[in-house]
Amino acid sequence: MAPIQVKKVCCIGAGYVGGPTCAVIALKCPQIQVTIVDLNQARIDAWNSPDFELPIYEPGLADVVKATRGKNLFFSSDVDRGIQEADLIFVSVNTPTKKSGVGAGFGADLHYVESATRRIAAVASSSKIVVEKSTVPCRTAESMRTILEANCKPGCRFDILSNPEFLAEGTAISDLFNPDRVLIGSLQTQEGKDACAALASVYANWVPKERILTVGLWSSELSKLAANAMLAQRISSINALSAICEATGANIDEVAHAVGYDSRVGPKFLRASVGFGGSCFQKDILNLVYLSESLHLPEVAAYWRQVVELNEYQKRRFSKIVVDALFNTITGKHIAVLGFAFKADTGDTRESPAISLIRDFLAERAYITVYDPKVEEAQIWMDLSEACPHLTLDQIKRQVTIVHSALEACKSKEAIVIATEWKEFREIDWQTVYNNMTKPAFVFDGRLLVDADKLRRIGFKVKVIGRGEVL
Ligand SMILES: NC(=O)c1ccc[n+]([C@@H]2O[C@H](COP(=O)([O-])OP(=O)(O)OC[C@H]3O[C@@H](n4cnc5c(N)ncnc54)[C@H](O)[C@@H]3O)[C@@H](O)[C@H]2O)c1
Numbered sequence: 001m002a003p004i005q006v007k008k009v010c011c012i013g014a015g016y017v018g019g020p021t022c023a024v025i026a027l028k029c030p031q032i033q034v035t036i037v038d039l040n041q042a043r044i045d046a047w048n049s050p051d052f053e054l055p056i057y058e059p060g061l062a063d064v065v066k067a068t069r070g071k072n073l074f075f076s077s078d079v080d081r082g083i084q085e086a087d088l089i090f091v092s093v094n095t096p097t098k099k100s101g102v103g104a105g106f107g108a109d110l111h112y113v114e115s116a117t118r119r120i121a122a123v124a125s126s127s128k129i130v131v132e133k134s135t136v137p138c139r140t141a142e143s144m145r146t147i148l149e150a151n152c153k154p155g156c157r158f159d160i161l162s163n164p165e166f167l168a169e170g171t172a173i174s175d176l177f178n179p180d181r182v183l184i185g186s187l188q189t190q191e192g193k194d195a196c197a198a199l200a201s202v203y204a205n206w207v208p209k210e211r212i213l214t215v216g217l218w219s220s221e222l223s224k225l226a227a228n229a230m231l232a233q234r235i236s237s238i239n240a241l242s243a244i245c246e247a248t249g250a251n252i253d254e255v256a257h258a259v260g261y262d263s264r265v266g267p268k269f270l271r272a273s274v275g276f277g278g279s280c281f282q283k284d285i286l287n288l289v290y291l292s293e294s295l296h297l298p299e300v301a302a303y304w305r306q307v308v309e310l311n312e313y314q315k316r317r318f319s320k321i322v323v324d325a326l327f328n329t330i331t332g333k334h335i336a337v338l339g340f341a342f343k344a345d346t347g348d349t350r351e352s353p354a355i356s357l358i359r360d361f362l363a364e365r366a367y368i369t370v371y372d373p374k375v376e377e378a379q380i381w382m383d384l385s386e387a388c389p390h391l392t393l394d395q396i397k398r399q400v401t402i403v404h405s406a407l408e409a410c411k412s413k414e415a416i417v418i419a420t421e422w423k424e425f426r427e428i429d430w431q432t433v434y435n436n437m438t439k440p441a442f443v444f445d446g447r448l449l450v451d452a453d454k455l456r457r458i459g460f461k462v463k464v465i466g467r468g469e470v471l
């Protein structure tokens with residue numbers, strides 16, 4: 001049988017994954033028509049905005065969209081039409097941690113995946129390859145298959161693939177252009193393998209064949225959770241060591257360098273920080289914890305849970321470092337928080353450590369001034385309101401100010417807390433910052449960003465995560 005040719009792709013979910021991933025498919029496969037659909041009309045309008053004010057900030061994304069939109073890339077809120085026309089459909093909807101019911105606080109909320117799947121079942125009138133792009137618990141593809149097969153119209157068939165996404169925010173476009181690997185999981189039946197070959201042939205337009213890995217469905221689903229759990233585990237390991245460094249006078253940069261030089265460990269992802277954030281690590285580990293518990297593997301669950309607990313500890317520990325250094329009280333003191341995004345080069349604030357820090361500082365009744373180059377003001381108010389349910393927005397606004405430059409944020413403050421590793425914070429005119437601050441002027445670097453010695457020469461008292469030196 002001739003290999004299945006993919007001509008029309010639909011992506012359900014125009015978010016951080018669906019948007020960039022399918023825009024890159026459109027760029028690399030001009031012969032394929034790609035339609036990205038979403039129920040959120042405002043998001044679709046932003047993707048279609050005439051001046052390319054896209055709903056997410058990602059370096060290089062606007063260029064990809066400029067090169068393809070209106071040619072072979074379309075954004076639409078007509079979900080049904082997108083489904084009907086496509087021969088391959090990516091399901092790239094959100095899978096947040098469940099907030100209530102069985103598994104609340106751990107398991108994945110799969111209702112968006114289920115409703116997208118039910119929509120495909122309801123409107124598809126021809127055969128489709130349905131690709132699970134969202135990060136999901138192991139065996140979700142089976143539930144999708146049950147829903148689809150129970151509703152299949154005569155003459156139609158559905159093949160389900162798992163194709164988890166490994167892009168990181170802030171580097172999404174380069175990750176997609178040059179992925180370490182593309183992982184495709186399928187049933188090991190002839191039909192499953194044919195569907196897998198069809199999707200592999202899409203990626204083969206730009207990804208070297210040896211980087212396209214094909215495995216069983218359940219291995220593919222579990223590999224995504226495993227990859228995130230092991231990456232986050234490295235950060236919690238280095239952050240645990242950062243606490244030992246501070247207590248002993250060792251330097252976490254030197255320790256990470258020495259350990260990472262061992263080729264079995266490797267140098268990447270060993271940067272100590274105020275804690276990891278982002279929409280994926282915590283959610284996916286909790287998901288793995290839940291899966292382990294459901295499988296009656298409590299020791300395995302406890303092992304992975306500790307990665308998240310250590311991360312919470314690191315955030316609390318950093319807040320305490322600030323309070324302790326400021327003479328054990330920050331009540332009524334003025335603190336600048338530089339950065340609100342969960343990492344540099346993104347406007348995304350999901351699970352950002354900055355939110356936990358500011359929540360802790362508000363509990364101590366400090367005054368906070370926030371600056372982030374990419375996060376919208378409305379987003380900051382929303383995140384702080386959610387993090388501090390006992391305060392009204394008016395009460396929060398009495399204690400928090402949002403400004404539009406780092407210099408403005410630091411003016412007349414007693415302390416600066418670096419929460420996100422934006423490059424521009426390294427390049428601020430630190431002498432001017434110092435001149436305009438209340439003395440003694442403190443800098444707390446939660447991202448190993450600044451040249452601490454240079455700042456000390458200016459006169460700052462500097463505390464860097466994972467370094468035992470005296471202020
Ligand atoms: N953000 C990342 O860096 C990243 C990386 C790899 C994998 N993932 C995974 O990819 C998935 C999507 O993540 P995201 O960050 O893009 O989420 P997101 O919230 O940015 O986007 C999801 C979109 O899906 C839409 N949606 C939900 N249900 C729908 C439905 N039934 N029909 C049409 N649209 C619907 C929502 O309106 C939203 O715009 C998650 O499972 C996540 O874990 C995320």
Ligand SMILES: O=c1ccn([C@@H]2O[C@H](COP(=O)(O)OP(=O)(O)O[C@H]3O[C@H](CO)[C@@H](O)[C@H](O)[C@H]3O)[C@@H](O)[C@H]2O)c(=O)[nH]1
Nearest residue numbers: 165166167168169235269270271273276277278280342343
């Ligand atoms: O050495 C490091 C590396 C990262 N971080 C922090 O860890 C968090 C996550 O960073 P990163 O992994 O770069 O960004 P994400 O966009 O969350 O990407 C992760 O989560 C995605 C969603 O599943 C996966 O696709 C990616 O492969 C995986 O890296 C951020 O707060 C970083 O500041 C550190 O503290 N130290």
